Amino acid sequence: MDITHTFQGDLIIDVASPDGTTVRIWNQEGSNTADIVGTFDDSGPNLSPTEALSGFNGATSAGIWTLTVEDALSADEGTLNAWGVSVECEAVSDATDCDDTNSDTYPSADEICDAED
Numbered sequence: 216m217d218i219t220h221t222f223q224g225d226l227i228i229d230v231a232s233p234d235g236t237t238v239r240i241w242n243q244e245g246s247n248t249a250d251i252v253g254t255f256d257d258s259g260p261n262l263s264p265t266e267a268l269s270g271f272n273g274a275t276s277a278g279i280w281t282l283t284v285e286d287a288l289s290a291d292e293g294t295l296n297a298w299g300v301s302v303e304c305e306a307v308s309d310a311t312d313c314d315d316t317n318s319d320t321y322p323s324a325d326e327i328c329d330a331e332d
Contacts, residue, residue: 216262218251218284220293226251227285230300232271233278240264243287276302 220226223245231237240255242265253261257268280300286293 216251216253216255216298217296218293219249219296220251220286221249221291222246222288223248223251225286225288225291226293227287229283231281231283232274232276233280234275236271236274238264238268238270239266240268276304 216228218226218228223241224243224247226241227239227243228241228251229237229239240262241251244265245251251262255262255264255268257264282295282298284293284295
């Protein structure tokens with residue numbers, strides 16, 4: 216995240232996953248400190264999100280992610296310089312065939328990994 220702004224405390228920032236799950240990562244914290252630059256991470260040493268990013272656990276990661284930045288006070292302006300999403304996935308114990316309605320392995324089939332096969 217890289218936002219140039221006079222006062223961090225003016226900003227409300229939400230991130231929405233492709234399936235519509237929304238997490239508020241900034242809620243007017245920082246008072247009159249300038250700019251927000253760094254990486255948000257639940258356990259990270261850099262920026263701690265207001266709501267836990269683990270709120271995205273189980274959400275769809277493929278597709279369009281949306282960032283909403285609101286300046287709650289109109290006295291000044293800021294600039295969104297850059298942002299991105301990095302997704303970490305856990306390994307599936309049996310990824311050879313995950314319930315794609317056929318017992319054969321089809322790598323390009325839609326897979327639902329639910330530990331049933």
